[in-house]
Amino acid sequence: MAKTPRIEPRFARIAASIGDPTRARMLGLLMTGEQLPSGEIAQAAGVNPSTASEHLGKLVHEGLVAVEARGRHRYFRVADADVARALEALSLVAERTDSGGKWGREPYQSMKHARTCYRHLAGELGVRLLRSMLDRRRLVAGERGYEITPAGGAWLAELGIDPKGPVRGERYAYPCLDWSERRDHMAGKLATTLLDHFMERRWLVRMPQSRALRITPEGRRRFDVVL
DSSP, rough: OOOOOOOOHHHHHHHHHHHHHHHHHHHHHHHOOOOEEEHHHHHHHHHOHHHHHHHHHHHHHHSEEEOOOOOOEEEEEEOOOHHHHHHHHHHHHHHTTTTTTGGSSHHHHHHHHSSEEEEEEEEHHHHHHHHHHHTTTTTEETTTTEOHHHHHHHHHHTTTOTOOOOOOTTTTTTEEEEEETTTTTSSHHHHHHHHHHHHHTSSSEEEETTSSSEEEEHHHHHHHHOO
């Protein structure tokens, strides 16, 4: 009797691509949601440009990273929200056996306080943002996550954000389990809009070669008022 051909899980190849330490560092950096040039990625990963190009090529081939050519330079980003969610879920699993002591030391302390999760706000500040919006009834549970309320629309308008801005096919707001806090922060178009707003006004600024965000003095004052 002929043996039934084995079906090799596709995730084995993806796991192998992610599991390489250099590629893992690259993906961690790209979880900021930014498009970054290969030279900056190489520097952050601690490898030379040719080695970085080889690793980035493998990530592009597996659909984990997307690339865009701009003149003579190429810019890389996490391919999409599905990849970002998968990487965040792996981070959550990886932290289950951690004692928690590292979160009081740098660079983990800054990451725990505020960081990007793809294109939205995570860490203690991200969890605080979602909790405040739910407690103040600015958001309520809906069929696809969260829905904005009239109170939430008024709050957005006060911030200078159009509450009726286009969603363009992206889910408006939904929970995303935070890997350092073990509670939900917010993902979706609204979360992206809010993070962009906070950064444009320099309430938050990016820390070099890191997903961590630093709250500025102005940001600290404003967050105490709006959250």
